[in-house]
Amino acid sequence: MTSLAESVAPDPRLDRLAADASALGFDIVDIAGFLDLVDALSLTQLAHLKEMRAAFGCVQRSNARVHEVVEGAAQTTQATLDTVVASVEQMQSATTSTREVAGWVSGLGARMQSVDDSLRGVQSNTQDITSIASQVNILAINAKIEAAQAGDSGRGFAVVAEAINELSRKTAGAAEGITASIAQLNSWVATLSGEAAEVSQSAAGLIAQTEEADTALSEIAGGARAAHGANEKIANAAAEVKAASGALAPALERIGKSVEETASGIHQARDRSVRLIDRSERMVQGSVAAGGRSADGRFIDRVQNDARQIGAALEAEIAAGRITTAALFSQDYQPIRGTDPAQVRTSFTDLTDRLLPPFQEAALKFDPKIVFCAAVDRNGYLPTHNKKFSHPQGSDPVWNASHCRNRRIFDDRVGLKAGQSTEPFLLQVYRRDMGGGAFLMMKDLSAPITVGGRHWGGLRLAYTS
Numbered sequence: 001m002t003s004l005a006e007s008v009a010p011d012p013r014l015d016r017l018a019a020d021a022s023a024l025g026f027d028i029v030d031i032a033g034f035l036d037l038v039d040a041l042s043l044t045q046l047a048h049l050k051e052m053r054a055a056f057g058c059v060q061r062s063n064a065r066v067h068e069v070v071e072g073a074a075q076t077t078q079a080t081l082d083t084v085v086a087s088v089e090q091m092q093s094a095t096t097s098t099r100e101v102a103g104w105v106s107g108l109g110a111r112m113q114s115v116d117d118s119l120r121g122v123q124s125n126t127q128d129i130t131s132i133a134s135q136v137n138i139l140a141i142n143a144k145i146e147a148a149q150a151g152d153s154g155r156g157f158a159v160v161a162e163a164i165n166e167l168s169r170k171t172a173g174a175a176e177g178i179t180a181s182i183a184q185l186n187s188w189v190a191t192l193s194g195e196a197a198e199v200s201q202s203a204a205g206l207i208a209q210t211e212e213a214d215t216a217l218s219e220i221a222g223g224a225r226a227a228h229g230a231n232e233k234i235a236n237a238a239a240e241v242k243a244a245s246g247a248l249a250p251a252l253e254r255i256g257k258s259v260e261e262t263a264s265g266i267h268q269a270r271d272r273s274v275r276l277i278d279r280s281e282r283m284v285q286g287s288v289a290a291g292g293r294s295a296d297g298r299f300i301d302r303v304q305n306d307a308r309q310i311g312a313a314l315e316a317e318i319a320a321g322r323i324t325t326a327a328l329f330s331q332d333y334q335p336i337r338g339t340d341p342a343q344v345r346t347s348f349t350d351l352t353d354r355l356l357p358p359f360q361e362a363a364l365k366f367d368p369k370i371v372f373c374a375a376v377d378r379n380g381y382l383p384t385h386n387k388k389f390s391h392p393q394g395s396d397p398v399w400n401a402s403h404c405r406n407r408r409i410f411d412d413r414v415g416l417k418a419g420q421s422t423e424p425f426l427l428q429v430y431r432r433d434m435g436g437g438a439f440l441m442m443k444d445l446s447a448p449i450t451v452g453g454r455h456w457g458g459l460r461l462a463y464t465s
Contacts, residue, residue: 042263077228133171140165307447307459343407352384377457380415418446
């Protein structure tokens with residue numbers, strides 16, 4: 001059958017136009033692919049920026065709370081420091097007073113010893129007085145005897161002797177009273193001396209405890225000063241963070257707006273590049289339809305011829321009763337359990353597995369540039385692929401994505417257009433992701449498959465330039 005391009009007389013100018021349109025399509029697709037990456041990256045950056053804005057807001061709020069807490073803590077530590085310092089001063093004053101009391105008590109013990117010594121002297125003197133009084137009493141008795149013997153001449157002496165005797169008795173009585181009082185005083189002094197010694201010992205222990213408490217309070221005061229200083233540093237740092245945040249917020253807002261505008265511009269450029277791709281594809285198709293020949297001409301003829309044969313083979317299956325028209329055009333896709341990426345089956349899958357391989361495998365031998373040849377329905381469902389892309393799935397989804405491409409729906413831009421186009425042919429250019437950031441420029445050439453005058457899908461022929 002004669003192709004559309006062969007029905008028009010050759011024209012070198014149309015050939016150049018077709019070649020230029022094809023090259024332009026390559027460049028546009030390459031740019032569009034780059035814009036896709038940049039668009040995705042800008043959207044990711046925009047999302048990160050939004051997260052950063054939210055995080056920055058949290059930082060500002062948290063810093064404000066920290067600042068409030070630190071200010072409160074600084075006031076508390078200052079009050080604590082004032083209290084501790086006052087307590088230290090009181091304890092130091094109490095220690096000084098306690099030392100004075102202890103010193104006075106210690107001196108009191110020495111003075112009690114002096115008093116005891118004096119009382120012992122007084123007691124000795126009292127004993128001398130008692131002895132003298134006893135001797136005087138004896139002399140007075142002897143004097144009275146002598147006066148009695150002297151008769152009337154000794155009466156005056158007898159009176160004197162009686163007075164002396166009375167004085168000796170009183171002196172002896174006074175001496176006895178003094179002795180009793182001194183004994184009582186000695187008992188009191190001894191008790192007081194013992195108590196003073198105990199008080200002095202307790203005072204010494206209290207001084208030691210007071211000194212320990214004074215040391216502990218001094219350490220507490222030092223810790224309170226350090227804590228207060230740390231709180232002041234934290235407060236100063238929080239204030240600096242607050243100031244920096246206040247300065248950063250407007251800049252971050254400007255950056256956000258700039259990124260949003262950039263992302264919007266990139267997205268618009270991407271959409272425009274997609275429209276340019278459509279126009280370049282129409283230019284290629286129009287130039288070829290007008291008689292222009294390009295390097296794609298032989299592939300166009302091949303895919304159109306194979307698409308017609310596949311359509312005829314499907315019509316023959318319906319005519320033979322091996323499948324109904326409804327089953328062939330069914331869109332009831334049933335998921336295959338346990339597949340990743342997801343695979344599906346429908347009522348015509350078994351038929352295509354039997355009917356399509358001879359056409360599709362033969363196309364791979366047509367030219368070494370051809371990567372795959374596969375038929376898809378109008379929804380991009382690819383029931384039967386080339387054998388090299390139809391392995392049973394394993395446990396690795398990444399491996400499955402590359403080696404198990406049958407039974408899958410390819411509803412991307414290229415796949416859907418290939419299945420839905422009713423033009424004599426459709427030449428698309430796209431970047432195939434080879435993994436690791438590498439891309440391969442591919443041409444996807446398709447021709448519609450019709451069954452009984454009804455559009456079923458398209459036959460895709462993908463090859464490198």
